[in-house]
Amino acid sequence: MEVQPSQPAEVNNVYYQNTYQTLSYGSSYGIPYTYAAYGSSETKSQKADNTVPFKTPSNEMTPVTIDLVKKQLKDRLDSMKEMHKANRQQYEKHQQSQEDSTKAIERLEGSSGGIGERYKFLQEMRGYVQDLLECFSEKVPLINELESAMHQLYKQRASRLVQRRQDDIKDESSEFSSHSNKALMAPNLDSFGRDRVIYQEQVKRRTAEREARREHIKQIIKLLASIRALDHALTVANDHNFKNDLED
Structure with missing residues (x-):
């Protein structure tokens, strides 16, 4: 199952007084843009230097499927089982050590x-x-x-x-x-x-x-x-x- 993004409009017309530019909507994300206004040329050059570039966002997404979710859950479950097994072995080891220590204490108390x-x-x-x-x-x-x-x-x-x-x-x-x-x-x-x-x-x-x-x-x-x-x-x-x- 894949989710397909919607395609942007092909052509948008932008108009300012005495100035107009015809640009593609999709291509406008990757190039700098300016706003034309009335005034001297120095003012226009300063505004052109302060432009902020935008990158075209990626429209490709990783497809999410049921098999992928099941695989991730299975990997997570296997990891938790291995951790539980290691903890169980450590617990049994501590239990055996405790029993041995108790027997040694009783033996020493009886012989002293x-x-x-x-x-x-x-x-x-x-x-x-x-x-x-x-x-x-x-x-x-x-x-x-x-x-x-x-x-x-x-x-x-x-x-x-x-x-x-x-x-x-x-x-x-x-x-x-x-x-x-x-x-x-x-x-x-x-x-x-x-x-x-x-x-x-x-x-x-x-x-x-x-x-x-x-x-x-x-x-x-x-x-x-x-x-x-x-x-x-x-x-x-x-x-x-x-x-x-x-x-x-």
């Missing part, structure tokens, strides 16, 4: 339960050790001072024990001397002029105190031994539990 508990335990142990070291750093000067005072007390105690032991030996020596020299001494006075009865009572009292101190020392030694054994057992048990926790 024991690791999380172990990490938490180690972090708590780290904090405990840091606090302990800070405490020791603050307490070391005080500990050194207390140790010096304790050593001084030990020295004083050792001096008292030595003096007391010397007194005990002196008492025992005096007792043995009194028994061996009983016949040579006065009935009621010793060689220093002291009452023998009172002196013997003092010696017996010091002897009883000495025996009581020895018994008390033995009990203290037994108690310290039991405390050390219990402390050692607790230390071994704690070390064993700590190793088991680290292995788990």
